[in-house]
Amino acid sequence: MSEKIYFNTSHKFSVKKSLVSLTTRLHHTIAPKHAKKTARKLLLTPARTKPKNAEPVGLIKSEVQCQEGILKTYQLGTGPVWILTHGWSGSASQFYPLMEHIASRGYTALAYDHPGHGQSGGVYGHIPAFVHGLEAILDSVDQVAGLVGHSMGTASAIECHHQKLVDKPMLLIAPVLDYLDNLFGSVARSGYSMRLFKAVVSEVEDQYRYPIQSIDPYNKLKIRRAQTIIVHDQGDKFTKYSESKRAAEEMDQVKLVTTHGQGHGRVMKCPEVMASFDELIA
Template sequence: MSAVDTSASGTSASGTTAPATPTRAPRRRQLASRARLAYVRGRLRVLSVVAPRVAGAEAFALWCTLPGGTGRRKDYRPHTGEVVELTSPRGGRVVAEAWGDGPVVYLVHGWGGWRGQLGAFVGPLVDAGHRVVAVDAPGHGDSDPSVLGPRRGTLVEVMEALETVGARFGDPVAVVAHSMGTTAASMVLSAGSMRADRLVLIAPNHDFADILGEFARTLRLSDRVQTLLRAALEEFAERPLSDFDLGPLGADGQLPQTLVVHDRRDKETPFAVGRSVAAAWPTATLVATDGLGHQRILRDEATIELVVQHVTAR
């Protein structure tokens, strides 16, 4: 996944907080975002002519830059659990947190998120007799930075973090994943490095060809730079980008019984994506919500109850 962080800092050139009325602040942030985007577009346009490989490398760095915003740092945990520090395959420290006793359920956050985002599921799942384990991927939450550096992340490292937790806590009865975490969880289960009876995909992300196309349009990347970016992504992942597309992953019916929950008004991932994934997977059932968006769905009581019912169903 990718993000061009165009959030405004709210500070003046002198470093002091710039005074702004509530009506002017959003306008200033919007103007700052547009200015940053215009600068990035202009720089990449020039580099694509004089130094296309440099442009490709910068596009790769932007793709791996984690999004800003406070929404992804919301903390819905009922209380602090047992915090465990593990070592990822690439040597960084991965932080996991566990609550309760019983069959294990893993919680997997999305792009730019962290374990606290899914904290509202902890209490109900523990009350249902489960040990709940949530993990921060490298570059996210309290884990060490990605191998690409601070404020960076990769889907591959999200997958590796889940596998690391699996090696510590064992196979789960269920995995509950959000956004880009749905691809990570599905990839790990599809590869057979972890087994689960149930899977929950909340607001699953769209295919990577679509994500790459949207990214290229936003930055107005040339065809040459797009080709270089795709090659860099596939070299890092050591596989074609199409391998990460959710639809084909579960089309053979080999993945667990799956609940897909997607909001009709999700502005980050269109509802059509969840509907398409559910239609492609013989093991999947789609439940639509309306008005919860991409983030509020994680604290909605009806959604949480539905997920617990799916996890505990015989």
């Protein structure tokens, strides 16, 4: 259900949206505790999607423990390690074609399922959980050559302050650089009670001591000095191409590669992504 909320881009009036608004506001008024419990399950539970691509030959599966539970990892190739971090309701399997390309270039591709995603443990998904998961993966390897992120995985990667990422290049695919506007705008468009949504957000903030207003991928990308290439489809319906374009115009270390007709998901295995990785390792 959360997919339908976060990936809702329609600004049109609908009876369903009005009913969602009415019922969620009424629920929060009549039974606030139960409403927050229900909302947490609805808003923070990602869809566990089936694998998107066939497993590459030689894929090594393992596990890494983090505070959210067991994270399933998928490794291919040998050599310096590139970390691959997927987005909301995604999985590591979306990266299999790119992992094969990375391995063919003499590197190790290490992808993983975020907490609450794919085959990993955990129930809920949000930026604090994504960041903690990424930190656990980074702690599990000796050195990192770079990072590839997609969608919400890009936001958590930029948010992560782990020392192993400080001076490392990044390949950001369909990034969410305007995370707060994207998040609150999507929930508002769904008709869901914003008051109830903010109550759930407040609980997560308190639990993780992670103020949501501190999440600012765009401006944190601006202060990174390492090379970054963004691959973004101009027609992406879920993350704003305009923000990627602005970043490339304003930030000397950021380059934008524009695709057409690849959307938000297919872009992950398009030729432009493969070529951009080659450019980063050249």
